[in-house]
Amino acid sequence: MTAKTTILTLPREEHVHPGNRACTGCGLSIAYRIGLKALGPDTILVVPPSCLTVLQGLFPVASTKLPCLNVTFASTAAAATGVMEALKAQGRDHIKVVGWAGDGGTADIGIQALSGAAERGDDFLFMCYDNEGYMNTGVQRSGTTPQGALTANTPFKGKLQQKKDVPAIMAAHGIDYVATASAAYPLDLYDKIKKALCLGGTKYIHIHTPCPPGWGFEPRYSVKLGRLAVETGYYDLYEVERGEFRLTGASEKLLEKRQLVAVAEYLKPQTRFAHLFKPPGHPEIVARLQQLADRNIRRYGLLEETEVGS
Amino acid sequence: MHIIENGNVAAALGVKLAGAQVIAAYPITPQTPLTEKLSELIEAGEMQAQYVPVESEHSALAACIAASSTGARAFTATSANGLLYMHEQIHWAAGARLPIVMCVVNRAVGAPWCIWNDQQDSISQRDTGWIQMYACDHQQIIDGVLKAFSLAEATSIPVMVCYDGFLLSHTYMPFVVPEEEKVARFLKPFKPSYALDPDNPANLNTVTLPDIRMDVTGEMAHGYMEIRYLLQEDLRGALTVAQRIEDEFKAVFGRGGDALLEPYRCDDAEYVVVGMGSLTYQLRDVVETLRGEGLKLGVLGVRLYRPFPDEALAEAVRHTRGVFVIEKAVSYGYEGALCSDVKAALYGRLADGNSGRDDSGDGSNRGRTGGAPFVRGLIAGIGGRDIRTADLTDTLRTAMKGTLPDGPRWIGLKL
Numbered sequence: 255m256t257a258k259t260t261i262l263t264l265p266r267e268e269h270v271h272p273g274n275r276a277c278t279g280c281g282l283s284i285a286y287r288i289g290l291k292a293l294g295p296d297t298i299l300v301v302p303p304s305c306l307t308v309l310q311g312l313f314p315v316a317s318t319k320l321p322c323l324n325v326t327f328a329s330t331a332a333a334a335t336g337v338m339e340a341l342k343a344q345g346r347d348h349i350k351v352v353g354w355a356g357d358g359g360t361a362d363i364g365i366q367a368l369s370g371a372a373e374r375g376d377d378f379l380f381m382c383y384d385n386e387g388y389m390n391t392g393v394q395r396s397g398t399t400p401q402g403a404l405t406a407n408t409p410f411k412g413k414l415q416q417k418k419d420v421p422a423i424m425a426a427h428g429i430d431y432v433a434t435a436s437a438a439y440p441l442d443l444y445d446k447i448k449k450a451l452c453l454g455g456t457k458y459i460h461i462h463t464p465c466p467p468g469w470g471f472e473p474r475y476s477v478k479l480g481r482l483a484v485e486t487g488y489y490d491l492y493e494v495e496r497g498e499f500r501l502t503g504a505s506e507k508l509l510e511k512r513q514l515v516a517v518a519e520y521l522k523p524q525t526r527f528a529h530l531f532k533p534p535g536h537p538e539i540v541a542r543l544q545q546l547a548d549r550n551i552r553r554y555g556l557l558e559e560t561e562v563g564s
Numbered sequence: 565m566h567i568i569e570n571g572n573v574a575a576a577l578g579v580k581l582a583g584a585q586v587i588a589a590y591p592i593t594p595q596t597p598l599t600e601k602l603s604e605l606i607e608a609g610e611m612q613a614q615y616v617p618v619e620s621e622h623s624a625l626a627a628c629i630a631a632s633s634t635g636a637r638a639f640t641a642t643s644a645n646g647l648l649y650m651h652e653q654i655h656w657a658a659g660a661r662l663p664i665v666m667c668v669v670n671r672a673v674g675a676p677w678c679i680w681n682d683q684q685d686s687i688s689q690r691d692t693g694w695i696q697m698y699a700c701d702h703q704q705i706i707d708g709v710l711k712a713f714s715l716a717e718a719t720s721i722p723v724m725v726c727y728d729g730f731l732l733s734h735t736y737m738p739f740v741v742p743e744e745e746k747v748a749r750f751l752k753p754f755k756p757s758y759a760l761d762p763d764n765p766a767n768l769n770t771v772t773l774p775d776i777r778m779d780v781t782g783e784m785a786h787g788y789m790e791i792r793y794l795l796q797e798d799l800r801g802a803l804t805v806a807q808r809i810e811d812e813f814k815a816v817f818g819r820g821g822d823a824l825l826e827p828y829r830c831d832d833a834e835y836v837v838v839g840m841g842s843l844t845y846q847l848r849d850v851v852e853t854l855r856g857e858g859l860k861l862g863v864l865g866v867r868l869y870r871p872f873p874d875e876a877l878a879e880a881v882r883h884t885r886g887v888f889v890i891e892k893a894v895s896y897g898y899e900g901a902l903c904s905d906v907k908a909a910l911y912g913r914l915a916d917g918n919s920g921r922d923d924s925g926d927g928s929n930r931g932r933t934g935g936a937p938f939v940r941g942l943i944a945g946i947g948g949r950d951i952r953t954a955d956l957t958d959t960l961r962t963a964m965k966g967t968l969p970d971g972p973r974w975i976g977l978k979l
Contacts, residue, residue: 296762300630307771314777314785316767321760323633324769325626326652332623336586336630336638337760339614343585343636349762367626370619 259444265291274317276309279473281437281463281480282383283309288440289354289381289461290320292447297350298341300334302327302364304356305390306383328363330355331371334378350451351378358388360460361397361420368458372427375455379447382420382458383437385465393468402539403469403526412529412539416546424458425494431457433493433502437464438480442491442503449493462489470525482520484508487547490554501554514551517544565741571732574702574739575641575667575725576601578709580611581747582665584639588616588627592646593679594729595669599641621646625653625666632662633768635759637713640664643729644671647685651692654722658693658795660769663716663723663754665709666694670841670892671729672947680948681729683841687869687893687901689724693795695802696869698840699727700826702739704867707813707820710742714751714809719802721795726869728842730948742817750816799871806868824873825880826865829855833862835964836881836937837888838906840866843944843951847890850956859964866902874909882914884937888963890956890975892945903941910936940968944975951976 257263269290276283282305290297299322301307307324311317325333334353341347355364360382368380387405388394395405397418404412425432430453435443443461450457464480466473483489484504491505501509508514518540521527530536569577575598579587587606589599605611614631618624621642628638642650647668657664668686672678686696697712699705705727712723727733742750758766772788779785786794803824810823828848830836837847844865854861864880866873881887887910889903898904914936940963945951959975962968 298634298760298762310767310770312777313767313770313772314779316765316770318767319765321762321765322767322770323630323760324767325630326656328622329626329629329653332588332618332620332626333630335616335618335623336588336627336632337634339586339588339616339627340631340634340636340638343612343614343631344634366619367623370623373619374617376616 259441259448261441264288264441264444267291269295269319271317271319274309275311276305277467277473279466279476280305280309281385281465281476282306284440284476285383285435285437285443285461285463286354288444289447290318292444293320293350293352293451295320296348297352298323298337300325300330300337300351300353302330302355302359303390304359305385306354306356308390327359329367330359330364331368331380334380335371335374335376338376338378353378353380355380355382356390357382357384357386357398358396361418365423368424369427372424372429372456372458375429377454377456379450379457379459381461383461383463385463385468386417387465387468389465389468401542402530402536404529405526412526421458421460427456428497429456429458430454430496431493433458434460434462434489434491436462436480436484436489436491438462438477438484439491439503446493446502449495468526470528471523475523479520479523482515485515486517486520487514487551488517488520488543490550492554505554517547565743566738567741568736568738569702570597570734570736571702571705571727572598572669572734573601574706575709575727576605577741578706579639580605581742581744582639582710582713582751583637584613584665585636586614586616586628586631586638587640588618588624588631588638589640590618590621590624590642590646592621592643594671594733595641595643595646595667597733598667598669621649622653625650625657625664628664629653629657629660629662632657632664632756633660633760635754635756637754638664639666641667641669643669644673644685647689648673651689654689654692654694657722659791661720661795663713663720665712665716666722666724667709668724668726669729669733670726678947681731682892682946682948683726683728684893686724686726690870690901693721693799694870695719695721695723695799695806697723697725698867698869699725699732700842700845700865702732702737703819705732706739706741707817710747710751711809711813714812715802715806717754718805718809719798720757721798721802726841731842740819746816750813803868803871803873822867824868824876826867827880828863828865830862830864830880832860833884834860835886835888836862836864836884837890837960838864838866838877838902839890840869840902841892843890843892846951846953847956849953850960853957854961854964857961859961861960861964869902872905872909874905875913877906877909878913881910881937886937886964887939888942888960889939890942890944892943894943894946899941900943903939907939910939942973942975946974949976
C-alpha cells in the first residue's frame with residue numbers, strides 16, 4: 255500500500271448526489287459517499303433492500319451516479335457473481351463489481367449466498383454497512399445487534415445474545431482480504447477499499463455505521479460515537495490480508511497509546527442502552543460488553559500494560 | 565444429425581446451440597444430468613460460457629437475473645423443491661423483464677419427499693409472470709430451448725421449458741440436433757434493451773410508488789401498477805409472438821408448427837382429452853384403441869400453458885361434446901389447475917356446458933345437441949404413479965359413455 259489518503263488527496267468527484275433520502279447524521283451516508291469515491295465510476299453496484307435502497311431514491315429518481323442493480327434480500331452476493339460472470343463473458347471484466355448490503359442482508363438472510371460466493375472465490379468486493387439492526391423496517395434486532403440493545407422486537411430486556419462476528423466468519427473462508435472499517439474513520443475506509451480492489455477473488459469489508467434514530471442519539475454525534483466504539487475496543491479496525499492480521503488506523507494507534515476508554519462511555523449516550531444504566535440497571539451486561547472488548551484487546555495484543563478505562 | 569440421447573442431454577445441447585453465456589445451477593434430481601452435461605461441455609472447451617456452481621437454487625436464479633441484467637444470455641435448470649426455493653426470484657425475473665430461460669425437469673414436491681415425476685412444481689409457478697412451455701418428447705426439448713430464448717428475448721419475459729422428469733429426462737430417444745448454421749439464422753444474438761453499464765448508469769428495480777411520478781426531465785414515469793399491467797399485456801401478446809417464432813422455426817428447420825396447442829385426431833372428434841407433456845403422446849395410443857371401438861376421441865396437447873391459449877383452445881373443442889382434462893397437478897382444495905383454465909376458456913366463449921339438450925335418455929351426454937362441451941377433470945401420475953395406458957383407456961371409455969361420476973377423479977389411485 256502506498257501513502258495513506260488524506261483529506262487533501264481524497265478525490266473531489268462525487269458519485270452520490272446530496273439531498274438524498276438518508277436520515278440526518280446517517281453513518282451509512284458518510285461511508286457510501288467516501289466508499290464510492292474509492293470505487294470510482296467504473297463500477298456496478300448490487301444492493302438488496304436496506305436503508306441504502308431508501309438513500310438511493312424512489313423510481314424514477316436516483317441519488318447515485320453509478321449503475322446499480324437492486325436485488326432480493328438474500329441474493330446480493332449471488333447477484334454480484336452473476337454480474338461479474340456476465341462481464342467476463344462479454345470481455346468487460348475491467349468493470350468492478352461491488353455488493354453493498356446492510357447487516358441483515360449480510361449476517362442474517364444474506365449469509366448463505368455470501369458464504370457460497372466466498373467459497374467459490376468469486377471476484378467482487380462485498381461491503382457490509384453494520385448499523386446493528388433492521389433500521390429500515392423500524393429497528394428490529396439482527397444478528398449483529400449487540401447484547402443488551404433495545405430494539406423494536408427486544409423492547410424491554412434488550413437483545414439477550416451477543417453480536418455475530420461476521421468479519422471472522424468471512425476470514426474463516428480463507429479469502430484474500432477481510433477488513434473492518436468505520437464511518438467515523440472515512441479515510442481508513444477509503445484506503446481499505448482501494449487495497450481490496452487490487453486483490454483478486456472475494457473481498458469483504460465490514461463498516462460500523464452509527465445510526466441516530468436506531469441507536470437513539472443526536473445526529474451530530476454520529477462520528478463521535480463511531481470513534482468511541484473504536485476507542486473503547488468495542489469495535490476494532492483491522493485487516494486480514496492473505497491470512498495476515500493487523501490492526502489499522504485508530505485501532506493501531508491504540509497500540510501506541512495504550513489507553514482505552516471504558517465501554518460504558520460508548521454505551522451511555524445511546525438510548526438503546528439506557529436501561530443498562532438506569533437504576534437498578536444491568537451492570538452484568540455492561541460488564542459482559544466490557545469483557546468482549548477486553549477479549550478483543552487481548553487477542554490483538556493490546557492488553558499488556560494497558561489500563562482499561564484509566 | 566440424428567442422435568440417440570436422453571432428454572436432459574437434449575436440453576443441454578439446446579442450451580449450447582443457443583449460446584448461453586452464463587449458466588448457474590444447483591443439483592437436484594432429476595435435473596442433474598442436464599447441468600452436469602453443460603459443465604462437461606464448458607470444461608472440455610466445446611462451449612464458451614461461464615458456469616457458476618452456486619450454493620442454492622435461490623442463488624442460481626439470482627446469478628441469472630444479474631447476468632441477464634448485465635446483458636448476457638442466462639440459463640438455469642431445476643426441479644421440484646429447487647424451483648420452489650427459487651419462487652421469490654421467479655417473480656423477480658419476470659417483474660424485471662429479463663429473458664432468462666430455465667428448464668424445469670418436472671418432479672413431485674415434498675412433503676413427503678418424492679423424486680418422481682408430476683407437474684406440481686411448475687404448475688405452482690403459473691402466476692409468476694413467466695412463459696411456460698411443455699415438451700412431449702426430446703425433439704421438442706432441444707427445439708424448445710432454442711424457441712424459448714427467441715421468445716424470451718422477443719418479449720422480454722422469462723421462459724420455462726418444462727419436461728417430465730425421468731419419463732423424458734432419463735429416457736433415450738432419437739432426435740435431430742439442429743445444425744449450427746440454421747440456429748444462427750433462427751436465433752439472433754441477444755441485444756438487451758438495457759444492460760448495466762457505467763457509461764450509462766441506471767438504478768434498476770428500485771422502489772416504485774403506487775402512482776406515476778415525474779422524472780428529472782419532466783416526463784411521467786410508470787408506477788408499479790403500470791409496470792405490472794404491461795407485463796400482463798405483453799404476456800397476452802406472447803401468444804401471437806410464440807406462434808410467429810414457431811413459424812420462423814418451421815421455415816428454417818422444417819419441423820414443428822404448433823406453438824400453443826398440439827391436436828391429434830381432433831378434427832372429427834366428439835370428445836377431446838386435454839393434457840400436457842409426455843402424457844399427451846401416451847394418450848395417442850388410447851385414441852387409436854378407442855377409435856377402433858367407434859369412439860371418436862382426440863387429444864389436445866397444451867404446449868404453452870402460460871400465457872394460456874384460451875381462445876385457440878375454445879375453438880379447438882367448439883364442436884365436441886365433452887372435454888376430459890388429465891393432469892399431473894392439483895390446485896389443492898379445488899381441482900386440477902389446467903381443468904379450471906379449460907373451463908374458464910370455454911365460459912362465455914361457447915354457450916354454457918349445461919345449456920345444451922341431452923337426448924340420450926341415459927344422462928350420458930352422448931345425445932347432447934347445442935351448447936358447449938362439458939368438462940371433466942382427471943388427476944393422474946401424481947408422484948410418479950405409473951399411468952397405465954389400459955387405465956387411461958378404461959377411464960376414458962367409461963367417461964365417454966357418461967357413467968363417470970362428477971368431481972375430480974384420480975386415475976390409478978389404490979385406496
